[in-house]
Amino acid sequence: xxxxxxxxxxxxxxxxxxxxxxxxxxxxxxxxxxxxxxxxxxxxxxxxxxxxxxxxxxxxxxxxxxxxxxxxxxxxxxxxxxxxxxxxxxxxxxxxxxxxxxxxxxxxxxxxxxxxxxxxxxxxxxxxxxxxxxxxxxxxxxxxxxxxxxxxxxxxxxxxxxxxxxxxxxxxxxxxxxxxxxxxxxxxxxxxxxxxxxxxxxxxxxxxxxxxxxxxxxxxxxxxxxxxxxxxxxxxxxxxxxxxxxxxxxxxxxxxxxxxxxxxxxxxxxxxxxxxxxxxxxxxxxxxxxxxxxxxxxxxxxxxxxxxxxxxxxxxxxxxxxxxxxxxxxxxxxxxxxxxxxxxxxxxxxxxxxxxxxxxxxxxxxxxxxxxxxxxxxxxxxxxxxxxxxxxxxxxxxxxxxxxxxxxxxxxxxxxxxxxxxxxxxxxxxxxxxxxxxxxxxxxxxxxxxxxxxxx
Ligand code: IFM
Numbered sequence: 327x328x329x330x331x332x333x334x335x336x337x338x339x340x341x342x343x344x345x346x347x348x349x350x351x352x353x354x355x356x357x358x359x360x361x362x363x364x365x366x367x368x369x370x371x372x373x374x375x376x377x378x379x380x381x382x383x384x385x386x387x388x389x390x391x392x393x394x395x396x397x398x399x400x401x402x403x404x405x406x407x408x409x410x411x412x413x414x415x416x417x418x419x420x421x422x423x424x425x426x427x428x429x430x431x432x433x434x435x436x437x438x439x440x441x442x443x444x445x446x447x448x449x450x451x452x453x454x455x456x457x458x459x460x461x462x463x464x465x466x467x468x469x470x471x472x473x474x475x476x477x478x479x480x481x482x483x484x485x486x487x488x489x490x491x492x493x494x495x496x497x498x499x500x501x502x503x504x505x506x507x508x509x510x511x512x513x514x515x516x517x518x519x520x521x522x523x524x525x526x527x528x529x530x531x532x533x534x535x536x537x538x539x540x541x542x543x544x545x546x547x548x549x550x551x552x553x554x555x556x557x558x559x560x561x562x563x564x565x566x567x568x569x570x571x572x573x574x575x576x577x578x579x580x581x582x583x584x585x586x587x588x589x590x591x592x593x594x595x596x597x598x599x600x601x602x603x604x605x606x607x608x609x610x611x612x613x614x615x616x617x618x619x620x621x622x623x624x625x626x627x628x629x630x631x632x633x634x635x636x637x638x639x640x641x642x643x644x645x646x647x648x649x650x651x652x653x654x655x656x657x658x659x660x661x662x663x664x665x666x667x668x669x670x671x672x673x674x675x676x677x678x679x680x681x682x683x684x685x686x687x688x689x690x691x692x693x694x695x696x697x698x699x700x701x702x703x704x705x706x707x708x709x710x711x712x713x714x715x716x717x718x719x720x721x722x723x724x725x726x727x728x729x730x731x732x733x734x735x736x737x738x739x740x741x742x743x744x745x746x747x748x749x750x751x752x753x754x755x756x757x758x759x760x761x762x763x764x765x766x767x768x769x770x771x772x773x774x775x776x777x778x779x780x781x782x
């Protein structure tokens with residue numbers, strides 16, 4: 327079997343986030359986050375599940391690090407829980423929270439696993455939600471910069487790679503517009519404010535991180551979902567353009583070009599957030615790398631009835647089963663498996679945004695995994711990874727400045743409103759016993775890493 331081949335020194339990692347794996351929501355002085363509150367609100371999460379235990383990583387990180395080493399991974403992306411470090415989101419620092427992350431980094435380094443630390447992966451401290459509306463409030467951008475400095479001052483001597491935000495689109499859209507995620511609001515005004523203030527927080531944090539740790543490499547992670555037109559009708563072409571701006575270019579243009587894109591910016595009219603005189607300058611401060619989270623493409627068509635956008639993005643019905651529609655494989659989350667669009671996205675970033683240094687900070691797939699006789703055979707995940715990693719390898723050969731690939735996820739974990747029903751891991755987790763079983767895809771990844779440089 328031949329495996330995708332990457333350049334020397336390429337980083338092969340997995341990604342996780344604090345809320346999805348740690349559990350122990352009140353241990354060692356941790357404050358509540360909006361996700362603690364949301365998951366304990368009846369009706370918000372499938373089957374009434376919560377992440378109070380999740381993968382129990384807070385109490386036993388070493389078990390998962392051993393797995394990473396077994397898979398041959400040389401990088402790990404995880405996030406810090408803001409309310410572990412600052413239980414009220416600001417002010418008093420909780421040393422025990424910081425110590426947990428220092429210990430984690432100290433366990434990674436001797437295993438030659440490079441940490442990439444995300445500072446915000448959606449778990450706003452509940453106290454700040456109450457104080458200023460979370461990221462829908464402008465003050466939050468400054469609180470975020472203060473918190474980032476606290477973490478980097480404590481860990482910057484040993485960890486060098488920092489990701490300010492994870493997927494600001496998802497936090498704004500699911501949390502503040504569609505209400506499916508914490509804090510569960512439905513408000514287009516909040517949506518655009520949360521998007522803008524997260525970006526502003528990113529820009530403010532960037533400066534503070536560099537001041538605290540001059541050799542830090544700092545970037546942010548965006549989810550990129552390329553939107554294709556449903557038909558070649560010019561109205562659908564225009565709809566796809568605006569939808570692309572809504573999902574992708576709003577964030578990319580702000581960071582790389584210092585402006586929000588038109589026609590989207592014009593169309594959103596009264597929902598525009600207030601942009602301060604220096605905001606765009608702060609947001610577009612040069613970053614050291616872009617983190618790309620990529621899952622799938624979508625299709626858009628003209629829809630006069632959709633406020634502001636006038637575009638509708640077709641959704642495949644999530645029916646919890648992987649399925650083939652018109653010859654295309656879909657995951658059990660309704661995401662299309664189509665690697666050519668991933669390749670095109672990377673080439674687009676090279677051509678349109680100056681070919682920044684990049685890492686794939688998330689890519690992966692949820693399929694229905696069954697544990698049988700101590701094994702999990704997941705050929706669909708292997709096929710997924712093979713095609714996406716090969717697309718990335720080809721993009722590198724075609725000049726894309728890509729230096730690492732983090733698979734989502736190391737292990738099955740708490741998938742937000744879907745609870746534990748969606749499994750993304752290379753490692754199967756029995757959520758009742760916390761037993762871990764490496765899936766076939768995990769062994770495939772280990773072998774893929776092992777054979778790097780062997781194919782001439
Ligand atoms: O689990 C999430 C993660 O938190 C953010 N990116 C997408 C993943 C899979 O849906």
